[in-house]
Amino acid sequence: xxxxxxxxxxxxxxxxxxxxxxxxxxxxxxxxxxxxxxxxxxxxxxxxxxxxxxxxxxxxxxxxxxxxxxxxxxxxxxxxxxxxxxxxxxxxxxxxxxxxxxxxxxxxxxxxxxxxxxxxxxxxxxxxxxxxxxxxxxxxxxxxxxxxxxxxxxxxxxxxxxxxxxxxxxxxxxxxxxxxxxxxxxxxxxxxxxxxxxxxxxxxxxxxxxxxxxxxxxxxxxxxxxxxxxxxxxxxxxxxxxxxxxxxxxxxxxxxxxxxxxxxxxxxxxxxxxxxxxxxxxxxxxxxxxxxxxxxxxxxxxxxxxxxxxxxxxxxxxxxxxxxxxxxxxxxxxxxxxxxxxxxxxxxxxxxxxxxxxxxxxxxxxxxxxxxxxxxxxxxxxx
Amino acid sequence: xxxxxxxxxxxxxxxxxxxxxxxxxxxxxxxxxxxxxxxxxxxxxxxxxxxxxxxxxxxxxxxxxxxxxxxxxxxxxxxxxxxxxxxxxxxxxxxxxxxxxxxxxxxxxxxxxxxxxxxxxxxxxxxxxxxxxxxxxxxxxxxxxxxxxxxxxxxxxxxxxxxxxxxxxxxxxxxxxxxxxxxxxxxxxxxxxxxxxxxxxxxxxxxxxxxxxxxxxxxxxxxxxxxxxxxxxxxxxxxxxxxxxxxxxxxxxxxxxxxxxxxxxxxxxxxxxxxxxxxxxxxxxxxxxxxxxxxxxxxxxxxxxxxxxxxxxxxxxxxxxxxxxxxxxxxxxxxxxxxxxxxxxxxx
Numbered sequence: 076x077x078x079x080x081x082x083x084x085x086x087x088x089x090x091x092x093x094x095x096x097x098x099x100x101x102x103x104x105x106x107x108x109x110x111x112x113x114x115x116x117x118x119x120x121x122x123x124x125x126x127x128x129x130x131x132x133x134x135x136x137x138x139x140x141x142x143x144x145x146x147x148x149x150x151x152x153x154x155x156x157x158x159x160x161x162x163x164x165x166x167x168x169x170x171x172x173x174x175x176x177x178x179x180x181x182x183x184x185x186x187x188x189x190x191x192x193x194x195x196x197x198x199x200x201x202x203x204x205x206x207x208x209x210x211x212x213x214x215x216x217x218x219x220x221x222x223x224x225x226x227x228x229x230x231x232x233x234x235x236x237x238x239x240x241x242x243x244x245x246x247x248x249x250x251x252x253x254x255x256x257x258x259x260x261x262x263x264x265x266x267x268x269x270x271x272x273x274x275x276x277x278x279x280x281x282x283x284x285x286x287x288x289x290x291x292x293x294x295x296x297x298x299x300x301x302x303x304x305x306x307x308x309x310x311x312x313x314x315x316x317x318x319x320x321x322x323x324x325x326x327x328x329x330x331x332x333x334x335x336x337x338x339x340x341x342x343x344x345x346x347x348x349x350x351x352x353x354x355x356x357x358x359x360x361x362x363x364x365x366x367x368x369x370x371x372x373x374x375x376x377x378x379x380x381x382x383x384x385x386x387x388x389x390x391x392x393x394x395x396x397x398x399x400x401x402x403x404x405x406x407x408x409x410x411x412x413x414x415x416x417x418x419x420x421x422x423x424x425x426x427x428x429x430x431x432x433x434x435x436x437x438x439x440x441x442x443x444x445x446x447x448x449x450x451x452x453x454x455x456x457x458x
Numbered sequence: 459x460x461x462x463x464x465x466x467x468x469x470x471x472x473x474x475x476x477x478x479x480x481x482x483x484x485x486x487x488x489x490x491x492x493x494x495x496x497x498x499x500x501x502x503x504x505x506x507x508x509x510x511x512x513x514x515x516x517x518x519x520x521x522x523x524x525x526x527x528x529x530x531x532x533x534x535x536x537x538x539x540x541x542x543x544x545x546x547x548x549x550x551x552x553x554x555x556x557x558x559x560x561x562x563x564x565x566x567x568x569x570x571x572x573x574x575x576x577x578x579x580x581x582x583x584x585x586x587x588x589x590x591x592x593x594x595x596x597x598x599x600x601x602x603x604x605x606x607x608x609x610x611x612x613x614x615x616x617x618x619x620x621x622x623x624x625x626x627x628x629x630x631x632x633x634x635x636x637x638x639x640x641x642x643x644x645x646x647x648x649x650x651x652x653x654x655x656x657x658x659x660x661x662x663x664x665x666x667x668x669x670x671x672x673x674x675x676x677x678x679x680x681x682x683x684x685x686x687x688x689x690x691x692x693x694x695x696x697x698x699x700x701x702x703x704x705x706x707x708x709x710x711x712x713x714x715x716x717x718x719x720x721x722x723x724x725x726x727x728x729x730x731x732x733x734x735x736x737x738x739x740x741x742x743x744x745x746x747x748x749x750x751x752x753x754x755x756x757x758x759x760x761x762x763x764x765x766x767x768x769x770x771x772x773x774x775x776x777x778x779x780x781x782x783x784x785x786x787x788x789x790x791x792x793x794x795x796x797x798x799x800x801x802x803x804x805x806x
Contacts, residue, residue: 160594187594193624198583198617205587205601208566210788211594213587228614232577233584239778240558241573245566246780246787278778301780 142313144287144320145252146176148294149214151322153184156212159298160188162199163216167191173218174254174313194218196226203249204233204303212298217253220307221267226251234303235278246301252294255283256346256397258311258442262433265310268398268426273305274375274407280328281375283307285349287318289372292326300328307374309346331378333385337365340452341385343408344395345371348443352395355448364456374404379411386412391420391455395448400425422455424448464673466739468514472672473734475510476727478752479530482539484704485756486546496546498559498576502527504670504702505634507726509604510534511675512632512697515683516602519789521592523572523585523603525634526561527701531604536569539759549766556769566787570599579605579612582631586618589627589692595791600628600686602679608639610656611647619692623660626691630682633696634669641712654696662692669697670726673733700724 139147153159161177167189171178181189192199196217203213217223223230230251237247257266273281280302284290290308297304309316334349335356342352349370356366367385371377386392392412394405405423412419424447432441464472483503490496502509509530513522516535524531529542544551545560554562564573572588574581585603592599609615610633622629633653637644650656657664663685667678675697682693700721703709709718734740 162590190590190625193617193620195617195621197614198586198621201580201583201614201618202587202590202621205572205584205589206591206594207587208572208584208787209588209591209595210786210791211591228577228580229583232575232580235778236575237573238780240554240562241564242552242554242557243777243780244553245564245573246784248780248787277775280779301782301784 138317138319139287140314141284141287141290141309141316142174142176144291145294145308146178146180147320147322148291148298149177150180150183152295152298153180153188156298158210159212159214160184160190160206161214161216162190162192162202164192164194164199164218166216172216174310176252176308176313177216196222197229200226200229200251201233203251204229204237204247207247207249208237208245212248214250214252214298217251219261219265219267219310220253220255220269221264222253223251223267223269223305224272227272230273230279230303230305231276235276237278238302239278247303248301250294250297250304250306252297252306252308254310254313255307256309256311257431257438258347258397260433260435260438261310261431262438263430266431268307268396269305270307270374270396271398271403274404278303279375280304280373281307282328282373283309283346284326284372285309285312285316285346285370287316288320288324289326289332289370291320291322292324293328293372295325296328299325304328307346311347326372329373329376329378331381332370332372333367333381334370335366335368337367338388339364339391340366340456341369341382341389341392342366342395342448342452343369343371343382343392343405345374345404346397348395348397348448351443351445352448354445355452358445358449359452362458364452364458366452371404377404377408379408379415382408382412383415386416386419390416390418391452393422393424393448393452393455395424395443395451397443398425399428401428420455422451424451463737464676466737468676469673469730469734469737469739472510472514472676473730473740474748474752475514475530475534476506476672476730477748478533478539478755479506479510480727481749481752481756482529482533482542485760486543487704487708495548497548498526498561499546500526501701501703502529503704504721504725505636505699506530507672507730508632508634508669508675508697508699511672512602512604512630512679512695514672515676515679516600517683519570519597519599520683521570521572521585521588521599521601523581523588523601524563524574525581525604525606525609526574526576527606527634528574528604529560532563532571535571537563537565537571539755540762543756543759544763544766547763547766548768549763550769551763551766557772567789570789572601578609579614579618582609582615582618583621585629585631586622586627589622589629590625591788593625593627595788598628598687600630600683602630602632602683605631605633606639607633607635607637607644607653608642608647609633610653611639619656619660619662619694622692623662626689628686628689629692630679630686631692631694632679633694634699635696636699636701637717638701638713641710652696654694657694660692660694662694663690664694664696666696666698669699670721670724670729672726672730699726
């Protein structure tokens with residue numbers, strides 16, 4: 076993962092992952108003035124919000140950011156189904172969400188369907204469980220996934236277990252969404268990748284899009300799913316990823332997307348590192364190595380079919396994630412590949428096992444890069 | 459004993475539920491001592507007036523969020539001894555197929571019972587959600603949630619009361635104050651005179667009630683429900699009670715024998731029996747009829763449960779996930795004011 080204006084992100088800007096037929100691009104304008112250091116996460120000292128102005132009602136445009144694609148999905152599902160509702164701290168029109176994802180929705184749908192709540196993560200997720208039991212389809216915003224451990228009790232003990240322990244008679248359709256991962260100078264409190272905490276809790280689904288197209292389609296699928304879905308929004312890509320989306324396309328939960336085809340090496344990743352993997356694949360291609368890049372999109376349940384089909388062909392697989400290595404999603408995927416395809420050579424790239432650091436100098440070293448993937452791939456392929 | 463009396467039919471129904479709860483509890487304790495597997499069973503003996511009384515005050519469309527000792531509340535709400543006993547015995551019952559014990563006794567379509575968990579305080583945020591859901595559905599339902607005195611120390615309870623208060627939700631919380639959080643006496647974890655004093659911090663009404671006086675509990679809860687239903691936000695009731703085992707040697711050593719003796723004299727079933735006898739609503743013959751009926755019901759529940767097979771081992775993780783065609787949750791949508799004021803079909 077690269078810093079803004081770094082060579083890596085410049086390269087990622089040109090990355091073509093047209094497997095969906097859409098061209099997505101990363102912009103490298105200096106949005107850190109808006110989002111860095113939590114500046115956008117609350118009103119500043121002058122009482123002004125630090126986000127760019129947003130339209131009250133978002134309209135479909137040929138090309139939109141990942142953030143706007145999520146907002147459009149929320150808006151269209153709320154318009155379609157009166158049982159869909161939003162709740163969270165600061166999501167109303169005073170602030171519109173700390174990253175502006177819910178901006179304007181309260182004006183359209185009223186103060187109860189877009190409900191500003193006190194900053195109570197446990198009560199929010201628990202309330203969503205109760206609302207789901209009353210037939211609603213609530214969507215909870217956590218201002219940052221760093222708050223997720225606070226709400227984990229309700230996710231683990233209430234949301235995840237209810238269908239199973241009710242003998243299948245109850246279901247808890249709800250979405251917990253919010254910014255996830257780093258890359259925006261958020262330091263140890265605004266950069267958490269929580270996915271490994273979640274994948275060990277049976278009964279939760281977990282998704283993380285890397286493109287606006289998928290962000291829209293996965294959000295629609297998550298809202299319509301009859302289970303609790305944790306929707307991880309890559310904060311690094313909120314306004315950096317822009318592409319043409321389709322409001323007709325539902326991206327099914329549980330299906331990965333092959334972003335680039337190749338027969339020599341498989342790179343499995345998700346979220347912002349997808350762009351780094353495509354960059355690494357370009358560099359490997361120059362050395363005659365054809366790389367298949369799989370964007371998982373859904374982390375639970377992971378699409379092992381697509382993974383195993385690819386690895387059966389390439390026999391070499393690199394699993395990369397922004398999250399730290401030990402006990403991460405990569406470890407689980409590696410173990411499954413090793414059981415099913417014992418001849419495959421497997422390597423992992425991830426952050427070191429430590430909290431996410433604040434200083435940009437430390438952050439740059441903490442995040443994985445295309446170069447990390449490249450070096451790992453060469454070792455793996457012994458070239 | 460009471461400023462206001464309830465109609466005799468209500469008093470007799472309360473007597474029936476107190477007796478049923480007591481006999482069911484005693485039978486489970488006896489079975490467990492004899493070595494029968496009983497899952498997740500927490501005896502509520504001595505606290506029946508709070509469990510039964512508060513739930514009895516609910517209207518049919520209201521929502522119950524019981525805690526782990528509130529079998530009496532579940533029975534009032536229409537749970538049957540068959541359903542409960544089959545769960546305790548770990549049978550392949552309709553409710554959970556042996557996956558959970560009686561902590562799952564829920565029904566969010568008809569009887570409107572939120573299943574509790576074994577995690578103290580975990581249920582209150584969910585109860586906030588059913589209250590919030592009722593608000594979004596524009597329905598005059600109130601959610602009644604039970605808490606233990608230990609549970610009020612849990613962070614989730616603070617968040618839940620904060621949110622319920624901020625949003626003026628129709629939520630009534632009954633703290634079943636039985637003096638001990640596990641082995642810790644209340645005065646060791648709270649320096650407040652009453653746990654209900656916490657209401658002041660949330661800007662909501664609070665009340666203390668004699669939790670062993672079932673009529674007082676019904677009346678205090680009705681007042682709280684009326685306030686919540688009128689849109690005045692959540693309401694905190696502290697019911698003073700005590701867990702008293704059937705035999706003294708069953709009580710843990712840390713509980714003083716003096717306290718046990720005191721609370722045994724406050725036995726809620728005996729108090730109600732004395733009251734009804736003094737009113738000549740109940741006599742010995744009628745009391746015997748009730749007990750005989752209840753014993754038959756419990757014999758049937760036990761026989762039914764023992765005849766159920768044990769569940770087959772589980773290996774399919776997809777059991778954790780609801781299918782796309784899962785039926786919608788929640789009671790059917792109703793219009794404002796459409797909740798019937800009639801009692802449900804619960805018969806004593």
